[in-house]
Amino acid sequence: MSRARSQVQDPRGDVAPRALRSTGLSVSFDGVQALQEIDLELRHREILGLIGPNGAGKSTMTNALTGFTRYSGRLEVDGRDVTGWSPPRLARFGVRRSFQAVRLFHGMSVRENVEVAALGCGLTTSSARRAAEDALAAFDLLQYADAPADSMPYGHERRLGIARAVVAQPRFLLLDEPAAGLNEEESDQLLTQLEAVPQHFDCGVLLIEHDMRLVMGLCHRIHVIDHGRTIAVGTPDQVRADPAVIEAYLGSGSQHA
């Protein structure tokens, strides 16, 4: 899985870091401004948290970055202008996401579910088998490989959803609340498994998550939005100490950052 170059040449000849980047990204629904002028940068091989109180615009941002919502502004992947691309086109170019509700292929085994995802992104049968094995191992699912996918307990099912996303060799992987519904022990296991993803699968990860333990423990940087606007970007320590972030969370009654 090597995508050796970690930098791209931009048209001016400058070297820009590989990244999924939005510039001035805005979304409105029937006149309601859900996102306003968001400049977000998810770098190659980093884990960036996207957090904010309820209704801040996190899901809308995820939908825009993956082509599921119309937006204004510019979207760029590794230096290429991908503004307005459809979800399948973005996915083929390496922008992949996991969904809160895992959509498994019922009647197939755990292994087959992952292999099908690998085949779907163009791997040969033998490469898909190897990639599936690797992804299942990364999420501690190998021992369940031959079990029917629909027999999996909830926590395993969520990990299977992520294994299916990473097997497609994303450049950038967007994880929508991967820890939702997990208990503390499962959430800790997930933290360890996700920590290894950027290096092992050679991608950047955007983590949208309410579980602040996971966010603070896992993210290299955090982008905070509130009422559709960016209010802070920084390391976990910087964000935790930021007065605007503290106020946004105190004001919303949500879990504190």
Ligand SMILES: Nc1ncnc2c1ncn2[C@@H]1O[C@H](COP(=O)(O)OP(=O)(O)OP(=O)(O)O)[C@@H](O)[C@H]1O
């Ligand atoms: N399809 C839609 N039509 C109209 N308004 C919408 C639509 N989707 C989202 N919104 C509005 O956009 C704003 C941002 O919502 P969004 O779901 O993106 O927030 P969020 O940060 O993901 O919230 P939560 O943490 O509760 O999931 C909210 O005011 C929401 O009501």
